[in-house]
Amino acid sequence: MNKTQQICIGIFSGTTILLCGCASAKQESARSSKVTAPAAGEYTTVVSGEDWGPAAVKLIVNTGKPAAPEAVTKDAFTVSVHTQDFDWTQMVTTTADKKREVLNAYTSDTEGNKTGKQSAYIALELPVGPADSLSSPFFYDVKSGFNNWKVPYDFKIKSDLLTKPAVKCAGRICPSADTFSIASSTTENITLMYAWYKPAAEGKHPLIIWLHGAGEGGKDPYILLLGNKVTALAGDKIQNIFGGAYVLAPQSPLVWMTQGGTPYDLTSDKHVSMYSGAVEA
Numbered sequence: 001m002n003k004t005q006q007i008c009i010g011i012f013s014g015t016t017i018l019l020c021g022c023a024s025a026k027q028e029s030a031r032s033s034k035v036t037a038p039a040a041g042e043y044t045t046v047v048s049g050e051d052w053g054p055a056a057v058k059l060i061v062n063t064g065k066p067a068a069p070e071a072v073t074k075d076a077f078t079v080s081v082h083t084q085d086f087d088w089t090q091m092v093t094t095t096a097d098k099k100r101e102v103l104n105a106y107t108s109d110t111e112g113n114k115t116g117k118q119s120a121y122i123a124l125e126l127p128v129g130p131a132d133s134l135s136s137p138f139f140y141d142v143k144s145g146f147n148n149w150k151v152p153y154d155f156k157i158k159s160d161l162l163t164k165p166a167v168k169c170a171g172r173i174c175p176s177a178d179t180f181s182i183a184s185s186t187t188e189n190i191t192l193m194y195a196w197y198k199p200a201a202e203g204k205h206p207l208i209i210w211l212h213g214a215g216e217g218g219k220d221p222y223i224l225l226l227g228n229k230v231t232a233l234a235g236d237k238i239q240n241i242f243g244g245a246y247v248l249a250p251q252s253p254l255v256w257m258t259q260g261g262t263p264y265d266l267t268s269d270k271h272v273s274m275y276s277g278a279v280e281a
Contacts, residue, residue: 037110038170040064052130176231199244
């Protein structure tokens with residue numbers, strides 16, 4: 001990242017840096033792998049990045065045999081979730097079992113897109129919102145200060161269209177985040193994971209660099225992509241502004257404000273993060 005390049009900084013939840021006139025990015029990594037379709041009696045969780053963070057917006061259940069579109073209604077399904085939770089009164093991690101409302105149900109393809117045709121795959125839309133903690137697959141660890149994937153975060157789906165409740169998750173898909181590639185880079189014995197996006201149009205394009213907030217550090221770039229809706233940088237609205245733009249989102253193992261290996265230990269006169277060299281390489 002050439003420091004002599006023109007830099008424009010904008011603040012969202014983290015820090016966004018725009019480097020103008022950048023050459024094509026290296027393409028040493030493949031697109032992030034996607035989950036295979038759920039087998040009969042299994043389901044897949046669809047996670048989106050919202051303004052307030054990630055949300056489980058949809059479940060895709062394989063009934064094991066094709067169902068007619070008219071036979072699929074939201075009232076034909078009941079859904080509950082067994083999830084990691086936090087008791088703020090006792091300040092301890094707990095689990096909760098709660099029923100989830102089904103907003104809509106329809107026959108779909110393996111990625112949850114409505115088909116209007118016979119299909120063994122049924123998409124169930126769920127309610128989400130910033131105050132709905134059950135809709136979030138993330139758990140904020142108050143001790144580490146990081147967001148992590150909830151464990152457990154398991155759904156149970158019941159319906160007469162199923163021979164038995166679907167309780168096994170085949171995995172999760174994150175359509176907006178899956179447009180990014182995931183890779184790592186090591187400089188001066190420091191390894192950073194990062195996510196990057198390449199615009200469809202060939203040629204030179206600006207490079208947008210996103211530096212995440214304190215809660216999105218670690219070794220899983222999906223945390224930073226979904227935690228603050230960084231995926232919007234690869235969306236049509238922003239991409240159209242620049243006529244296509246590369247997006248680079250590095251992830252610090254700890255918080256960026258780390259100098260000697262302990263978060264927020266910038267005590268020397270230089271106040272330089274130990275990750276500066278790795279980011280600027």
